[in-house]
Amino acid sequence: MEQDREAILQLSKVLCEQLSDDDDGLKREILTHAGNRWSLGVVHLLGTRGPMRHAEIRRNLNGVTQRMLTRTLRQLERDGLISRHDYQEKSPRVVYTVTEQGKEMLIRMMPLWQWIIASVDDFRAARARYDSVERVSPYLPD
Numbered sequence: 001m002e003q004d005r006e007a008i009l010q011l012s013k014v015l016c017e018q019l020s021d022d023d024d025g026l027k028r029e030i031l032t033h034a035g036n037r038w039s040l041g042v043v044h045l046l047g048t049r050g051p052m053r054h055a056e057i058r059r060n061l062n063g064v065t066q067r068m069l070t071r072t073l074r075q076l077e078r079d080g081l082i083s084r085h086d087y088q089e090k091s092p093r094v095v096y097t098v099t100e101q102g103k104e105m106l107i108r109m110m111p112l113w114q115w116i117i118a119s120v121d122d123f124r125a126a127r128a129r130y131d132s133v134e135r136v137s138p139y140l141p142d
Contacts, residue, residue, distance in 0.1 A: 030079060034109060038064055038072040043081055046098035047106045053095055081105060 016024075033039040041061045046052060052060075058069050073096060076082040081102035087093040098106075116123075 033076065033079065033081060034105065036072075038068055039076055039081075040109070042069075042072055042076060042096075043098060043102045043106060046082055046096060047103055051095045051097040053093070057096065076102070 077084050083097050085095050
């Protein structure tokens with residue numbers, strides 16, 4: 001098992017080294033979606049509930065502002081994780097849909113979510129241990 005983990009870590013290193021500097025920036029931007037509550041929330045909603053309009057998405061994402069949602073939708077569309085369809089009707093109607101790439105991202109996130117859910121007690125214990133130790137900041141005068 002430990003040997004498998006080391007092999008996977010080495011593969012990760014090799015893959016990252018194959019990226020050019022330009023690709024490295026792109027990779028970080030895409031990883032931001034995976035760790036961003038609004039981006040992941042939008043992709044998850046569209047992937048699990050189907051196409052939605054802006055207002056429907058906003059109602060389902062507690063706390064998101066209209067400006068942040070609009071910005072998030074544009075970024076996700078730019079990166080090909082969602083698509084936007086404007087019906088060009090007199091009363092504006094725009095619907096957002098998850099793309100195949102967005103569905104793939106959700107599927108790839110499942111092992112991470114499963115690990116987080118299974119490890120929640122370990123995270124709580126680690127936080128309790130950390131919080132129980134008085135720490136002295138090296139930046140504060142004695």
